[in-house]
Amino acid sequence: MPHPLARLARWCAAHPALTVAVHLALLLAAGVYAGQRLSQAEGPNGVALALFDNSPERVWGEGSEPLQQYHRFRDRFGADGIELIAVHAPDTLDVDDLDVLDRFADSLAEEPGWSAFWAGDLPYAPRERSDGSLAVFLETLDQDPGARRLLHAEDGGWTAGVLLVLAPEVTDDVSRRAIAPTIRSRWDEVAPPGWTMASAGTPSLFGALGSAVVDSMQVNLPVANGVVLLLAAWAFRRPWMVFAAMAALLQGEALVLAAFVGSGRSFNYVSCYMAICVVVVGFAANIHLFARYTELRRGKPHAQALAQAADGIAGPVTASLLTTSGAMLALAGAEQTAIVEFGAFSAGGIAAVLLCAFTLGPALLTLGGGPVAPTPRLPDPSAIGAWAWRNAGAVLTGTALAAALAGWGVSRLALGSSVEECFTADHPVTRSVQEVRARMGAFSNMEVVLSWPKGGAGDLVRTLRTVEDALVTGLTPERGPVQAGDVLSLAGAGRAFCLAPGTAFFCAPDGLPKPQHTARLMDRLQKRFGLSLVTVDEDGVHARVSVLLDLPEARASNDLAAQAEVIAREAAPDARIEVTGFGPLWSSLEEAIVDDLLRSFLWSAGVVAGLLLLLLRSVRLWAVALPANALPLLGVAGTGGAVLVFGGMHVNSTAAMVLTVTIGIIVDDTLFFLLGLKRRGDFSEAAVRDVLREVGPGIVLTSLCLGLGFATLGASSFVNAQVVGLASATVIAVALLGDLLVLPACVRVLAATQSPRSTP
Incomplete structure (x- = not known):
């Protein structure tokens, strides 16, 4: 009895006009569904946020304790984002230079929700500037260790620091992307010749991360579709066949993207790879149908070739869909919303493309009448498989050596993540970070919050x-x-x-305000700068201590946060301590994502292994499949471990994602090969050659599609995208070698232990 997918393909081929009409109606409905969500967005920023949003709430969900701590901090203190701007001049500091810095800070403060502070805002800074008052100011600045970094001599010139504090309402994902360009624009308005400016901070870094996600999708998604189009044109050489294959792909792609956006979801630095997965994996899944049809069309009429292609491919394609979707859906157990969405919509998108291939594809091929001339011959890898079968010992020995080397590399993997590692060495973000670090030191803020019951803070200033x-x-x-x-x-x-003149009455001999004048100081800070360092609410008194760090990677940042909590608790035993801030929040999120993805990988491996056993229904064939599919993952993880350790980099969330994404993909071609052998019940060299002659063209085209499609991400300036693209492409390439070399060699071993005509 024909497979349900094969019956569906035959029906659609028999009713092509109706099938195309249904697909056009689905496309229109999908557009309306997504358009309704976008029409509710307010202005360009609202539309941008509806499409791309890297906020922790979108990535993590609302329920985590670190996120709740961060929200409490923002509710109490307001401003939470700190950007450090380093201004350097190669000459001697004079009064006119202070005026330039004043104008620059004032221009920054004109932006809604921005507050700018520099040394000229200190209480002891001269209000009427002269050479004499400047000299006194610099002497006083040397007595203030906390402010000394804001203005200091350096490299035959001087460097000034401007602290830019951002209110919560201007730290959404779209606003963060505008921080660095706006600072640069404001600087260009006042910059004297020869002066330099660089800025770095958690807000702008994550703004750049958001921009990288947007650029990655806007550039790499069309490029991936273009690569698939070129591959289809090369493989099929007939315009109508290319059109049918691409129409099925684009239809499935459009349906899943509309469902994703229309359901209220936004792309982020985790889910942005979903679209690429749908394009390359979906097309790789349906290319088997078109490749088999191309081969059969050489000697058969269109209708017969299409029916036989659908009958022969439907079962293996369904099996491969189960393994790929099973691996993706194993991500449903993750805690992070973005990971769950990535897995669910990737699986749904691949299924949608496959359904379109078996419905819209046959309908369009029928409307086109099929190729009018013999189709070109596709790559035939059967000779490679036969050679591997004959030389099984050498192939398996080489495989064992490669696995041993890969195992050493895996042992060198360093888990962790750093925002700085997301950008290439020549990226403007990297250059800015390096310059600010060299001139100003640390710039990424961690917030230590101390809370007491009302009246329980005591001498607050001295405690702090x-x-x-x-x-x-x-x-x-x-x-x-x-x-x-x-x-x-x-x-x-x-x-x-x-340190300011005229404050002796308010201050004690230790150089700090007297306890009874603390409220006066708090009021002055609030009125002068709109800055809340201490707040009082119904829960008590809360004070923030901001610690600037030199952008530690995620695990190190979490360790520092734990250290800070212990240190603050020992220094203020009566206080309740929380450590938060956007940087620490992201570090907690990133570490949780890495751990979740690695756990999901283990679940995916178990699901895929179980599905392989279920689909093959043979422990022997299952044992044959495992080495060929473990080798690519082990090899890439090992190579990655060696490269990353020598480069001083860490395995971040996107690198961990490669394992989970590819494990469900690479077994597809293995299934096509082994199911073909199972149908024959023969493990001889001739059987290997015949099976590869039948399914080999599809296997090669699938691997080319997957490898080239993922490799397009390698051209991105976003390192995360490069890692996903190049690592996935490498896994696919090694998996192809495994299917063409290791699998036949393992089959030879199986043939030696079993009668050739026995049922597997």
Whole structure:
């Protein structure tokens, strides 16, 4: 009895006009569904957020404790994003230079939700500037370790730091993307010749990450479709066949993208790869139908060739869909919303493309009448498989050596992630980070929040001074010790306040405000700068201590957050401590994603292995399939481990995603090969040659489609996309070698232990 997919293909071929009409109606409905969601967005920014949103809420979901801590921090203190801007001039500092810095800071503060602070805003900065007052100001600045970094001599010139503090309403994903360009634009308005400016901070880094995601989809998705189009043109050489294959792909792609956007979801740095997966994996799945039809069309009329192609391909394609979808759907157990969405919609999209291939494809081929001339011969890898069968010992020995080397590489893998590692060495973000780091030091803020019941804070300024000192001496970042100017709190503001002329009455001999005048200091900071370092609400008194760090990778950042919590608790035992901020929040999220993906990989491996056994219904054939499919993953993980360790990089979420994505893909061609052998019940060299002559063209075209499609991501300036693209393409290439070399060699071993005509 024909497979249901084969029957569906025959029906659609018999009713082509109706089939095309149904697909056009589906496409129109999908467009309306997605359009309704986008029409509800407010303005261009709203549309952009509806399509691309890297916010933690979109990636993680709303329920995690780190996210709740971050929301509490924003509710209490407002501003949470800090951007550090380094301005350098190669000459001697004079009064006119201060005026330039003033104009620059004022222009930044004109942006809604932006507040800019520099040394000229310190309480002891001169209001009427002269050479004499400038000299006194610089001497006073040397006495203030917390502010010294904001203006200092360097390289025969001087460097000034501008702290840009961003309110929550301007730190959504779209607003973050505009931070660096806006700073540059404002600087260009005032910059004297020879001066340089660079900015870095958690907000702009994640803005650049969001821009990279947008660019990756806007560039790489069309390129991937273009690569698939060229491959179809090369393989089929007949315009109508190419049109039929591409129409089925684009229809399935459009349906799943419309479902994704219309259901209220947005692309982020995890789910953005879903579209590429749908394109390359979906086309690779349906290319078997068109490849088999091409071969059969050489000697058979259109209707007969199409029917036989559908009958022969429907079963193996369904099996491959089950393994691929099973691996993707195994991600449903992840905690992060973005991972679940990636798996579910990737599986749905691949299924949609496959259904379109077996419905719209046959209908369009029928309307076109089929090729009017013999179709070109497709690549035949049967000779390679036969050679591997004859030389099984050498092939398996080489495989064992490669696996041993790969195992060493796997042992060198370093888990973790850094936003800085997401960008290439020549990327503007990387250059800005390096310049700010060289001139100003640390720039990524971690927020330590101390809370007391009302009336329980005691001498708040001195308690915070104790916490500051403890953090400076106790934290141990990998890139160097924490400096006094890296820790900002009400205590530091109090020191600066007491250095100003006329404040002796309010200050104690230790250089800090007297306890009874703390409220005056808080009020002054709020009125002058709109900055809340201490807040009071129904839950008590809350004080923030901002620690600037040199952008640690995710696991190191989480370790530092744990250190900071312990240090602050020891320095202020009566306080309740929380460590948060956007940087630490992202580090927690990224580490959780990596751990989740690795767990999902194990689940996916189990699901795929179980489905292989179920579909092959033979323990022997199942044992044959495992080495050929384990080798690509082991090889790429091992090679990646060696490369990453020598490059000082870490396995981040996108690198971990490669394992989960590809494990369900690479077994597809294995299934086509082994199911063909199973039907013959023969493991001889002749059987291997015959099966590869039948399914080999589809296997080669599938691998080309997958490899070239994923490889398009390698041209991105976004390192995460490069890793996904090149690593996935490498897995596919090694998997092809496994199917053409390792599988036949393993079949030879199986043939030696079993009667050739016995049922597997």
